Amino acid sequence: MLVLGIETSCDETAAAVVEADPTPGTPVGRIRANAIYAQLSEHRPFGGVVPEIAARAHLERIDGMVARALADAGVGFADLDGVAATAGPGLIGGVIVGVMTAKAIALAHDKPFLAVNHLEGHALTTRLVEPVAFPFLLLLVSGGHCQLLAVQGVGRYRRLGTTIDDAVGEAFDKTAKLLGLGFPGGPAVERAARDGDPAKFDLPRPLWRKPGCDFSFSGLKTAVRLAAAGLPKDDPRAIADLAASFQRTVGDILVDRCRHAFDMFRTTCGLPPDTPVPLVVAGGVAANQHLRARLADVAASCGARLVAPPPALCTDNAAMIAWAGIERLRLGLVDGLDVAPRPRWPLDPAATAAIGRTGVGAGVKV
Structure with a gap:
């Protein structure tokens, strides 16, 4: 099973191809390619990430990063079993760039689309490299x-x-x-x-x-x-x-x-x-x-x-998004092309609802 992952939630423009056994519950995969462009030079003068600058940089770089990841992996779009992208949470301009790119690839090549929660990408990363x-x-x-x-x-x-x-x-x-x-x-x-x-x-x-x-x-x-x-x-x-x-x-x-x-x-x-x-x-x-x-x-x-x-897999990268896509694809958790990008997307909605009622946590930043 081969999945292309795309990550654009903050200031890394990234694309990766990850390979794994299609059997559900089988941890550990193989990173075939993991291309990352870190927008350090764009944001360093401001001492932090500027959302509008990040979104424009993603738009300029994403096609080239996808092409590079496929070339590094030695595969084409036809070889893919799915296309995964961070659909939130994150800076919404950047998230939109990644989601629309992934949807276009999935539609053009008739591949399953997987809308991945960025936090789930981080959560499952260890299972990409060792059996947890x-x-x-x-x-x-x-x-x-x-x-x-x-x-x-x-x-x-x-x-x-x-x-x-x-x-x-x-x-x-x-x-x-x-x-x-x-x-x-x-x-x-x-x-x-x-x-x-x-x-x-x-x-x-x-x-x-x-x-x-x-x-x-x-x-x-x-x-x-x-x-x-x-x-x-x-x-x-x-x-x-x-x-x-x-x-x-x-x-x-x-x-x-x-x-x-x-x-x-x-x-x-x-x-x-x-x-x-x-x-x-x-x-x-x-x-x-x-x-x-x-x-x-x-x-x-x-x-x-x-x-x-x-x-290298702790900071934002597309390999973790591809891996989360594999974990979901193996369970048949495929998304429609009408999925909307989300600036906020909690892993535990019930906990968020409870916090919202008490007012605690209202200042948490995405």
Whole structure:
């Protein structure tokens, strides 16, 4: 089974071809091609992603990326078994570009179309590279999302906790900007933190040791801004210390929330208390090696193991979209060409409805 995947939800214009056994429930696939154009030069002058610029860049690049992916894979449109594209959530202009491109290919070549939730792409990525059985506990950490979910199967997600304000990746980006470390912020903070003292600054840990699995990062960002304003000018050591302290604090928060999530996960899935549980971490922030080490430790202390995709598959890419398309195609979950792109698309609609009623989480950014 061969599926073409297209990803255009933020600032990566990507196309990939993934191959897998057509049998449902068979994990692990083979990436035949994975072409990515990162729009760093377009957005770097602004210190962040500008939606209108991203959408125009996707429009200019997408045809060439699809052609490159097919050429790298050594296949043509006729060889495909399906065409998958991110249909949301994301910056709607970019999502529209990818969805319309995929629909056109599917229509012209009479192939099944698969509208993939970008978050499901991240959630299932580990199954592309190693056999991870359902159910598993997922920590999804990226520029727009910070969630803990019980993944019970393809399309079956129960949210255990989410951020009530900002995502952890957004906090990394804002910290990098405050410290003048450049864009993209996550890798820049991680590099600076290697030379810093993580105990130098005592930063707040919102919701730390509180019941539940929800996150909060707005107070931490404010504390970093105030600390950054008091740093000596042009002092790389002080900048490194603050970056290291911020990274350590984020690690403390993630470890605390995950520790609570293990018990909630076992209860949600009806598992005995001592059942071994995989902790899967996915999303762009999952590429951070310091945080991976912290999460591996908490998983081991809870009788679990940490599973993470290779760093190259943590950030946005089309291979994960193609793989999610394969997982859905094997179950017959094909979409019509009337599917509309969505700027917001929760993995667990029931949890979103509950949050909407309470008003909590209204500020979460896509």
